[in-house]
Amino acid sequence: MTDPRQKELRGxxxxxxxxxxxxxGALHEDTPAPDVLAGVQKKIRERSGGKxxxxxxxxxxxxxxxxxxxTSLLMLAVxxxxxxxxxxxxxxxxxxxxQPAPVQIIxx
Amino acid sequence: xxxxxxxSERKFIERLARRDExxxxxxxxxxxARVFRLLLRMLGRRDEAEDMAQEVFVQIFKAITTFRGDSKxxxxxxxxxxxxxKNRMKYLARRHTEGEDELEPxxxxxxxxxxxxxxxxDVAQPDRLLEGYQLERAVQLCIAELEPDFRxxxxxxxxxxxxxxxxxxxxxxxxxxxxxxxHRARGMLKLSVERKMGEKIS
Numbered sequence: 001m002t003d004p005r006q007k008e009l010r011g012x013x014x015x016x017x018x019x020x021x022x023x024x025g026a027l028h029e030d031t032p033a034p035d036v037l038a039g040v041q042k043k044i045r046e047r048s049g050g051k052x053x054x055x056x057x058x059x060x061x062x063x064x065x066x067x068x069x070x071t072s073l074l075m076l077a078v079x080x081x082x083x084x085x086x087x088x089x090x091x092x093x094x095x096x097x098x099q100p101a102p103v104q105i106i107x108x
Numbered sequence: 109x110x111x112x113x114x115x116s117e118r119k120f121i122e123r124l125a126r127r128d129e130x131x132x133x134x135x136x137x138x139x140x141a142r143v144f145r146l147l148l149r150m151l152g153r154r155d156e157a158e159d160m161a162q163e164v165f166v167q168i169f170k171a172i173t174t175f176r177g178d179s180k181x182x183x184x185x186x187x188x189x190x191x192x193x194k195n196r197m198k199y200l201a202r203r204h205t206e207g208e209d210e211l212e213p214x215x216x217x218x219x220x221x222x223x224x225x226x227x228x229x230d231v232a233q234p235d236r237l238l239e240g241y242q243l244e245r246a247v248q249l250c251i252a253e254l255e256p257d258f259r260x261x262x263x264x265x266x267x268x269x270x271x272x273x274x275x276x277x278x279x280x281x282x283x284x285x286x287x288x289x290x291h292r293a294r295g296m297l298k299l300s301v302e303r304k305m306g307e308k309i310s
Contacts, residue, residue: 019294020266026247027149027267033141039162040136044169052169053129 117181124172136165139182142268143189149263150193151200152252160196164189179277186264187278194256243305250300258293265290 045053123131143164148157167188175184251259257279264270264278275286 022243022247023251023262023266026244027251027263031145031148031154033144034158034161036140036144036158036161036165037133037136039158040165040169041133043162043166047166052127 118177121172121175121177121181125175127169132169135168139185140165142182143185146186146189146263146268147193149251149267150190150256150259151196152248156196156200160189160193164192167192180274183274183277186268186270186274190260190264190278194260197256243301246301246304247297250297250304253300254293254296258289258296261286261290262293262297266294 041053120131120134124135140161144157144161147160147164148154151157151160164185168185171188175181179187251262254262260279261275264275265272270278272283272286275281275290276283279286281289
């Protein structure tokens with residue numbers, strides 16, 4: 001049978017729960033953890049020269065929805081402007097002439 | 109034969125080794141609270157702990173390809189955290205900033221005479237709240253005064269509830285050495301708190 005004092009000297013005994021709860025209370029057990037992901041991504045992006053986490057927001061924990069929305073609207077606007085520039089919006093279309101081309105008869 | 113959990117972790121590590129950014133995001137989300145809490149306990153300062161937590165994950169991202177899977181991923185993350193933290197503590201010690209620990213403010217600190225007789229069991233009683241604050245403050249100061257090697261085992265065992273085997277893997281010490289170091293750390297902490305409070309802790 002193991003002597004309790006020997007066990008204590010070996011560190012086999014556990015402290016009382018009150019001791020642990022005091023340690024937890026003293027060391028900010030209830031402190032909420034911060035969100036470190038954004039900071040980590042930024043550091044990796046900077047130190048890898050943009051090789052990782054290059055775009056900065058598509059891999060974010062909470063992708064900014066406004067960014068998606070604004071980008072979508074901007075693309076629609078670009079398409080609309082392109083269409084307006086490339087197709088005539090006013091005036092009637094040029095009438096199509098269906099008359100046959102004149103035929104020249106070459107005498108023998 | 110590896111169980112399902114081991115296989116799942118192995119696949120996760122393979123994704124990390126391929127520098128899968130989404131896998132790494134998952135890793136950070138999974139461990140950020142534990143890493144931050146450990147660092148806060150070790151360093152005693154929230155700003156330092158937050159900065160160091162970011163640094164830990166950056167180092168993990170860099171070094172994940174060197175992880176051979178000899179231990180659990182969580183144990184390896186603890187090891188990286190503890191090693192970086194100890195380096196930081198040495199740096200801070202050189203800069204003499206240890207006295208600026210972010211501690212809970214005690215509005216009206218009573219004299220040590222008034223705190224006499226406070227024991228661990230009294231903390232929960234409302235009428236002994238002030239004495240409880242004093243005791244917690246004394247514990248904070250005494251833990252901060254512990255040498256990093258002793259602080260490390262005390263926090264990992266008594267607060268993080270890690271096994272002796274895990275402690276051995278993290279510290280790189282044999283289990284017997286870990287146990288004796290832990291025993292000494294507890295003894296030193298108790299003695300130090302008793303000196304500060306002027307009362308034997310029951």
